[in-house]
Amino acid sequence: MASGAVERFDHKARESFESLGKTTVYRGELLRHPVYTRVLHWAVALFFFLALFTGFGIYLPWLFRWFTPIFGGGPLSRIMHPYFGMAFVFFFGLQALNWLQPMLWTPADSKWMRNIMKVVSGEEKMEPPETGFFNAGQKFQFWEIVGGCVAYLITGIILWAGARTFGRIPVAISYVVHDISALIMLGGIFVHIYLSTIGEPGTFQSMIRGAVSEAWAWTFHPAWYKQITGRDPLQACEDARRQMKS
Amino acid sequence: MPDRKALQADMISAHTGPSPGHGMQRDLEVCKLIDTTTCIGCKACEVACAEWNDLPFTPTTFDNTYQTMPQTSYHFWNLIKFNEHQNPDGTIQWLMRKDQCMHCADPGCLAACPADGAIVKYANGIVDFNQENCIGCEFCVSGCPFEIPRFNPMTKKVYKCTLCSDRVGEGLEPACIKACPTGCLKFGSKDDMKFIAGERAKQLRDNFGWQNAGVYDPQSVGGTHVIYVLHDATDPERYGGLPSNPTIPWSYTVWKWLFKPVLGTFALFGFLGVLAHYVTSGPRLAQPEPPGKEKING
Numbered sequence: 180m181a182s183g184a185v186e187r188f189d190h191k192a193r194e195s196f197e198s199l200g201k202t203t204v205y206r207g208e209l210l211r212h213p214v215y216t217r218v219l220h221w222a223v224a225l226f227f228f229l230a231l232f233t234g235f236g237i238y239l240p241w242l243f244r245w246f247t248p249i250f251g252g253g254p255l256s257r258i259m260h261p262y263f264g265m266a267f268v269f270f271f272g273l274q275a276l277n278w279l280q281p282m283l284w285t286p287a288d289s290k291w292m293r294n295i296m297k298v299v300s301g302e303e304k305m306e307p308p309e310t311g312f313f314n315a316g317q318k319f320q321f322w323e324i325v326g327g328c329v330a331y332l333i334t335g336i337i338l339w340a341g342a343r344t345f346g347r348i349p350v351a352i353s354y355v356v357h358d359i360s361a362l363i364m365l366g367g368i369f370v371h372i373y374l375s376t377i378g379e380p381g382t383f384q385s386m387i388r389g390a391v392s393e394a395w396a397w398t399f400h401p402a403w404y405k406q407i408t409g410r411d412p413l414q415a416c417e418d419a420r421r422q423m424k425s
Numbered sequence: 426m427p428d429r430k431a432l433q434a435d436m437i438s439a440h441t442g443p444s445p446g447h448g449m450q451r452d453l454e455v456c457k458l459i460d461t462t463t464c465i466g467c468k469a470c471e472v473a474c475a476e477w478n479d480l481p482f483t484p485t486t487f488d489n490t491y492q493t494m495p496q497t498s499y500h501f502w503n504l505i506k507f508n509e510h511q512n513p514d515g516t517i518q519w520l521m522r523k524d525q526c527m528h529c530a531d532p533g534c535l536a537a538c539p540a541d542g543a544i545v546k547y548a549n550g551i552v553d554f555n556q557e558n559c560i561g562c563e564f565c566v567s568g569c570p571f572e573i574p575r576f577n578p579m580t581k582k583v584y585k586c587t588l589c590s591d592r593v594g595e596g597l598e599p600a601c602i603k604a605c606p607t608g609c610l611k612f613g614s615k616d617d618m619k620f621i622a623g624e625r626a627k628q629l630r631d632n633f634g635w636q637n638a639g640v641y642d643p644q645s646v647g648g649t650h651v652i653y654v655l656h657d658a659t660d661p662e663r664y665g666g667l668p669s670n671p672t673i674p675w676s677y678t679v680w681k682w683l684f685k686p687v688l689g690t691f692a693l694f695g696f697l698g699v700l701a702h703y704v705t706s707g708p709r710l711a712q713p714e715p716p717g718k719e720k721i722n723g
């Protein structure tokens with residue numbers, strides 16, 4: 180992501196976060212996520228799980244006795260859940276604005292989606308050359324969470340204020356939509372955590388230290404690699420292979 | 426009392442003919458009968474309720490009727506609703522209906538509640554809220570077709586009429602029944618109350634010209650343990666919004682007990698899915714893979 184193109188509202192926040200923390204990039208590595216992005220990501224993840232676990236107790240009678248004690252009992256879970264949820268939506272909102280530009284959908288992404296089975300089966304070793312900063316799968320998850328946040332916010336406020344304010348039927352509907360949104364997100368998060376840790380080794384450090392190896396970059400995000408380094412990803416990979424053999 | 430019933434012989438081995446004593450003791454499902462045709466709106470039941478349940482009285486709003494307050498509240502569970510209903514022929518009917526929890530056989534509040542033990546329905550039909558288990562989510566408010574559960578913002582719990590479960594458990598009638606001076610409130614077994622209500626409705630039809638007089642015991646919620654005798658059972662709405670067809674949203678029945686566990690299990694499959702993927706396909710590595718890891722099987 181080339182910086183400085185557009186003056187953004189969070190430009191200052193990004194700058195000041197950069198002076199709060201630091202990102203060390205070693206030789207053979209590329210800067211992937213700046214401090215601002217990383218802080219937002221982990222704030223999102225923290226509040227997502229807090230909201231998820233406080234919500235679980237209320238979601239299923241069979242889970243009630245398991246999850247509510249974690250937060251000091253049912254009443255406390257219930258009181259805190261909406262605040263956790265709002266914090267999640269707030270931080271994800273900032274992250275969404277931060278990532279809006281690289282998350283825009285392109286025709287190459289639709290093509291990627293049609294070939295998704297090749298990725299799942301592991302047949303395709305390298306991402307197609309058009310894959311940029313994020314691949315279509317990541318973008319899909321991003322937009323799913325954006326949609327989920329909107330659904331959460333609307334239905335959550337209705338459930339919070341309750342039938343006294345909004346009437347019985349809106350509450351009964353909101354409750355179902357709120358749950359479906361949570362279930363979709365939960366399913367997606369398993370895949371997300373898997374791929375960003377053990378599923379594609381080398382990814383996790385991008386959200387911890389902020390830097391990734393060049394090999395990771397040309398394998399998983401070739402177009403981004405090309406944009407940053409100016410080198411051809413396939414060529415770079417071949418060079419590395421030859422070097423390794425000799 | 427209940428113990429004695431447990432020792433009642435129901436079946437006896439190798440015994441022909443009816444078991445001695447069988448059916449002698451009737452099933453006690455309790456019921457409160459409210460005859461709106463003999464209610465005089467004296468509000469003795471309101472006072473008795475507040476008194477017995479130790480409910481603090483607070484300033485209220487005057488809305489140009491005799492009604493004590495616009496609707497029941499967390500500290501006022503029993504409210505006479507006053508309504509001036511104009512008949513098609515221009516005559517006026519001044520209607521009074523005692524509004525409180527209906528103690529549904531199929532309680533929407535209980536179906537909606539996510540907290541273990543916050544709402545209990547006893548075998549005698551009383552539906553009771555246990556505030557110590559209530560988490561204050563107010564789902565019961567949306568589950569109830571009669572607008573009964575009321576949220577107390579100070580304690581963050583929900584309250585409503587208990588049908589004086591504490592008194593009934595001791596063999597006493599509810600406080601409101603005891604206070605009623607006209608006998609329009611009666612308490613007993615559901616069967617007896619239904620019988621009396623039916624007889625009274627018949628009397629109203631045959632002798633007083635109320636052709637539509639009838640009993641309100643809505644089957645859409647499985648019947649209730651508070652039943653009304655109405656001058657016109659075809660139009661309960663006129664009695665301060667008594668629903669003619671009370672229903673529980675399907676989301677609280679189908680969704681909660683069927684789809685929730687099923688879909689929750691599906692979400693869990695996300696976890697099993699990635700696990701299976703790791704075990705069968707393994708990770709996707711950055712290319713080129715280090716030489717020590719180069720494949721030997723093509």
Ligand code: HEM
Nearest residue numbers: 211223224227317320321324368372375376382383385386
């Ligand atoms: C322990 C749990 C989590 C881990 C280990 C994790 C890890 C990561 C990593 C390493 C990335 C960077 C991927 C890249 O640079 O290509 C990332 C991106 C992202 N994370 Fe997480 N994350 C976690 C939880 C969450 C949660 C709970 C959410 C939101 C609900 C979330 C939302 C995102 C989004 C939208 C992105 C960008 C798109 C993508 O890579 O899919 N993450 N995460």
Ligand code: SF4
Nearest residue numbers: 526527529533534569
């Ligand atoms: S009237 Fe409402 S609060 Fe009372 S038992 Fe029925 S559903 Fe529950």
Ligand code: SF4
Nearest residue numbers: 538559560562563565
């Ligand atoms: S507010 Fe109502 S639905 Fe929620 S826990 Fe209390 S009794 Fe149950």
